[in-house]
Amino acid sequence: MTAYEFDGEKYKKASRHQKEWGNGLISQLHLKGDETVLDLGCGDGVLSEQIAQLVPNGKVIGIDASSGMLETAQKLQKDNLSFLQMDINELDFSDTFDVIFSNAALHWILDHPLLLKHSFRALKKGGRIHWNFAGADTCAAFCDVARAKIKDPKYAPYFQDFIWPWFMTSKENYQALMKPVGFSEMEILEKNKDRYFSDADELIGWIDQPSIVPFLVKLPEEKKEAFRQDVIQSMIERTKQPDGTCFETFRRLNITAVK
Numbered sequence: 641m642t643a644y645e646f647d648g649e650k651y652k653k654a655s656r657h658q659k660e661w662g663n664g665l666i667s668q669l670h671l672k673g674d675e676t677v678l679d680l681g682c683g684d685g686v687l688s689e690q691i692a693q694l695v696p697n698g699k700v701i702g703i704d705a706s707s708g709m710l711e712t713a714q715k716l717q718k719d720n721l722s723f724l725q726m727d728i729n730e731l732d733f734s735d736t737f738d739v740i741f742s743n744a745a746l747h748w749i750l751d752h753p754l755l756l757k758h759s760f761r762a763l764k765k766g767g768r769i770h771w772n773f774a775g776a777d778t779c780a781a782f783c784d785v786a787r788a789k790i791k792d793p794k795y796a797p798y799f800q801d802f803i804w805p806w807f808m809t810s811k812e813n814y815q816a817l818m819k820p821v822g823f824s825e826m827e828i829l830e831k832n833k834d835r836y837f838s839d840a841d842e843l844i845g846w847i848d849q850p851s852i853v854p855f856l857v858k859l860p861e862e863k864k865e866a867f868r869q870d871v872i873q874s875m876i877e878r879t880k881q882p883d884g885t886c887f888e889t890f891r892r893l894n895i896t897a898v899k
Contacts, residue, residue, distance in 0.1 A: 681745025
């Protein structure tokens, strides 16, 4: 399993769409105010802080594998909000949380049977998961461009052992993964959240943090910027609209389940 390093401050500026989805997910939580909440892949901590405001008599723990993300998140720490550096794949809690929340993070986790097993164990009886992550056909343009670039003779030697960094599946496939886990209730919704980036600069910000990161780590320093520029040029050519916006597909799985 690979955990990637991100720049929390750059992500904070480039994650407008992720924050929109996260705010929608938070609105579904219906918290009483005393819950213990785990935020998987908390990133820059902005959503964790919003949840902490909703549980003044509870607490929120945000975890992320990236030290760069946590450096930004920890600026938000307070009495009922803390952050831990932890790989989601190594989640090791038992009967601890009323809610496990995750927004725009779990498509970075490749072993979802293990994730579901660990999450189920971490919940208290009656505890809930509320997750939103990328589903099938997300980022069709970027994925096509990236797949073409890593096959380009200029770059292909560096990607011979490359493992595709995202798990993006359908509602039906995820239902099959969840059934054996033992949740008493579960609901999986597929949502079309296609988005227009306001201009090429916003698109480039999203490419830089987080999309291109797994590819750059495979390249020697002298190849990184050329690869980045090749991806950016191809993405602008493919996604730019007549009004200057840039279109990309975003399909989301919204998952709720009760232990």
